[in-house]
Amino acid sequence: MSQGKLMPVEEALASLLAMADARQLDQSQELALDEARQRVLACDLVATLDLPPWPNSAMDGYALDLAHWDGQPLLVAQTVFAGRPGTPLQPGTCARIFTGAPVPAGADCVEMQENVELLDDGRVRFTQALKPGQNIRPQGQENRAGQVLLEAGTRLGPFELAVAAAQGCTRLPVVRKPRVALLSTGDELLEPGMALREGCIYNSNRTLLRHWLDALGCEVIDAGILPDQPQQTRLRLEQLQHGADLILTTGGVSAGDADCLGQVLRDSGRPLFWKLAIKPGKPLTVGYFGQVPVIGLPGNPASALVTFGLLARAYLLRIQGVGEVEPLGVMVPVAFDWARAGSRREYLRARLEQGQAVLYPNQSSGVLLGACWADGLVEIPEGRTLQAGDLARFIPFSELF
Amino acid sequence: MSQGKLMPVEEALASLLAMADARQLDQSQELALDEARQRVLACDLVATLDLPPWPNSAMDGYALDLAHWDGQPLLVAQTVFAGRPGTPLQPGTCARIFTGAPVPAGADCVEMQENVELLDDGRVRFTQALKPGQNIRPQGQENRAGQVLLEAGTRLGPFELAVAAAQGCTRLPVVRKPRVALLSTGDELLEPGMALREGCIYNSNRTLLRHWLDALGCEVIDAGILPDQPQQTRLRLEQLQHGADLILTTGGVSAGDADCLGQVLRDSGRPLFWKLAIKPGKPLTVGYFGQVPVIGLPGNPASALVTFGLLARAYLLRIQGVGEVEPLGVMVPVAFDWARAGSRREYLRARLEQGQAVLYPNQSSGVLLGACWADGLVEIPEGRTLQAGDLARFIPFSELF
Structure with a gap:
């Protein structure tokens, strides 16, 4: 049996991403922020607010109108707390102000409290050189209303969800979960909890992939263990093809007589057999069963891990619309x-x-x-x-x- | 107001971890593997099985008894499939064998099928030099029964859970979730969904930290937004101190007059005010309210993010028993x-x-x-x-x- 030419990893990835680009999930749903982690944003998040919405003080200190100041001590005419706007500055006065408090109209400078001297008559003397705008966070410093904050296809983690919250958002449109039918093939496989039989091993790939798929925002259709039997394999794939966006299998993909997934895809589907130039993981199978993409990972756990992490993961993120699907390294x-x-x-x-x-x-x-x-x-x-x-x-x- | 000496980040981290070491959570619970992700293992996971449990073939090929072989073609006396043990090899015979199948007793070598010649009389001729043990995965290659596979304190991700599954485990003991009372302070804060008022901003730290705490295996007690009011702050902390392993706050921790969390800790608790030599994030507060540790993060989002990620995160993992709590970088x-x-x-x-x-x-x-x-x-x-x-x-x- 000929080894054939091995396909480079980049080529396999490019083919998978081309498949994914043609099968992007086009349904979305709105979720509360608290439910949206690990999902993918379905539309651009456009800012509705300038952030900060108004100029505010970066320090505890005193706000003054530097442009019209004569250098003399100023009367403290008001105190501005965070969340409680002050009144416009009157000539000859300054405002006591706290961190995060909105800078009152007319003020263009905040001096930190460490650099002023409180006089007995209730005025403050500024002892250091002052610069216009100092210690003021200008309105819109972080973003302007109308700006795209997060693009469609962004994976939502704590930081992204916090950015949405800062705009006052309570719900976000996310791409629906990919439905992944997960099945393991191999007569040697037992589910954990069963008694060990001679010649058998426990199925660890199901656990590995269930959790990993969940972390990638997928819904797992747990299709169990399939015996090495072409007729049953075909039947199971026929049942699974309707509800699933991807059929993901482990095992049964080398060229051996007992590897019947490949055989079924050859007979009934459109196989794109790939022998990848990758170690571990060479015997990866990619194809279609009817209209449904199938990725057949090797059964060895390290091979399944590497090929899932480098290839299947990219496919599953891309059908959700994620642009950058490759790890940086x-x-x-x-x-x-x-x-x-x-x-x-x-x-x-x-x-x-x-x-x-x-x-x-x-x-x-x-x-x-x-x-x-x-x-x-x-x-x-x-x-x-x-x-x-x-x-x-x-x-x-x-x-x- | 004096700046005081800034505490180096390492020193702050060491103090936090010492606090955590003294307050390790000693309760555990058993969870199904499917529920245990992002939790921390409460006891060592000790192998109950050799893995693989028996020698098995790494290839599709032919198993023979090399030690007693005369170099002549061998009769294929049986076929061994994965999961279906064969019978002991008889002299002068070999076994057709598939990947993952148990190597029959008496065989000490597997030759891959690409390197044999099938003769017309049903025997196979071996055309390449053979080495004892080749293409056989020995019993216990991955681990021996009795070996510690995962130590107590291991964070459970897909790989770790798969290792447990490979032993036939269905449940694991995990440390109970730390209960974290999360509250934000600041009169300027509004929850997303409320109408924006002048001088106010939306609370993004609550969203940031809820999701992050969840990812770290914590249970969040959402204690809402606290006004900048010492009496109410004290009352709320009194309510929270009974159910919580940690009170985590954002905002209200700089030295300003309007920052009342620090004031309450000074008055009612045991504060360890830290001005950290860190940017962003200098005004971090750590202390106790009654018996309950309090970590007060700065209110600015980037400061909250950095101090949570580098300090509070380490604390929360350590009370769950995790040893390595610092990012590698x-x-x-x-x-x-x-x-x-x-x-x-x-x-x-x-x-x-x-x-x-x-x-x-x-x-x-x-x-x-x-x-x-x-x-x-x-x-x-x-x-x-x-x-x-x-x-x-x-x-x-x-x-x-």
Whole structure:
């Protein structure tokens, strides 16, 4: 059986994103801010307010009209607290003012309280040089009404939701959740809680992906474990194709006789079999069953993790309209030598120690524990060797959620 | 009013963690794996199984007894599928075997199917040199029964939960949620949805912190907005002190006359006023009201964000038993000059572009929008200047959730 040419990771990602661009979810719903975290904004959030809505004091101090000031001590004619607007400044007076309080009309300068002298007659003397506008946060410093604050396609985290709250928003339009039918294939799989049988293992990919999908704003249709049986696989996919935006499977995607997902896609669907130039993760299957996209991840846990994190994740964010779906990564020095240039791009589970990437000792695709030990993935391009101290791209796991 | 000495960030963090160590939450609860994400493991997770539980094939191929092999073609006497154990190998035979299938007793080597020749008489000829153990994943390769897989204090994400599932676990003991009473102070604050009044602004910190606290596994007791009024502040803190593990406030912590939280803590509690050597965020208040710890964050959104992310977050993780509570960060070159050495450590909202940290143009502590634009914080130590290309620590926001 021929190995065939391996598809570079970028090419696979570009194809997946092209598929996703053609299948963007066009329904949205309005959610209360408290419910909208981890969802994707469906329309631009346009500011309805200048922020701050009025000039306010950045300090506890005294507000004066510097442009018309003669340099003499000023009478403190009012006190302006946050939330309680003062009255226009009268000539020859200043205002006691607190942080966040609106600067009264006529004032163009705030001096901090540490720099004034309180006179016995109730006036204040300014002891330092003053500049127009000092210690005043001008209206609209953060944004102007009409400005786009967050673009459609923005993932909503605490910061973005706070920006909406600052505009007085209580609800936001978000893209509906992608519905992902999740199924595992393999006669060797048992669900946790069942008694272990000889030759079997517990299904960990279901747990991995349920939680990850949830973090990416997806609704999981849990379709369980499928036996390695083409007829049943076909039947299950037929049931799932109506409700799902994506069928996501693990296992059953290598070329072996017992791998029937690929067989079913060959027979009944439109397969785009990809052997990826990626390690771990080579046997990824992408295709359609009827009209529904199918991503078949390898069954080995580290392979499922890497291919989900680098490829399926991008697909699921993109159908929600997210523009930037690739992790940034950073260049870090590696603490190891990498002597054998590979034909596949490798993603190694690694931890940062004193800023250097240190490898988990067992990089087998069957080993999941390394991902808990590690902080992220070190990327080693095809054909590259490395010496300790060389730079490589590091993708923190935290960027993949 | 004297500025007093500023406390270095490390010292503040060390004090907070010492407070947290003395107040670790000692109650736990058992949750189903599906409910346990973002919670903290209460006890070590000890493996009950070797993983894999039996030697299995890493390839589709043929299993043979290399130690007793005479180099001749072997009869294929059985086929071993994943999940369906075979029978012990008989002399002169080999087994057809698929990926993940248990290696039959007596076999010590698997040759991949691409490297064998199928003879007309049903035997297979091995055409390449063979090594003992090749393509076999030994029992216990990932872990041995009895081994600690995850330590108490581990935050549970998709990877950790999958490791538990792989052991057949269905439930995990997690530390109970910290109960955080969240309140905002300031007469200028309005909740989103209310009509804007002159001199007022919408409360965005409540939204910021609700979601962030949720992501850190906390239960939020939403205590609303408190007017700048010492008597009411005292009353509200008295009500809150019984149910809460932490009282978290925003605003009302600078030294101004209108800042009454500090005043109440001075009068009724045990304040540890800290002026931190941090920018934004100097006026952080930490203390106790009765027996309950209070962290008073500054009211400016960027200040609240930085002090919560770097200090309060660490406290809340530590009382749940998490050991490593500080973000790792990475050293990156900066794309800007930093000419004025400050007396406070600065945390600047920045984005990585071509691996370099680029600053958001407006670093005012009142501006929240920069945190949405940015990928994280660039840390500039006290007394440092930088030139473009110099390295500085970058803390991705994704590490702070």
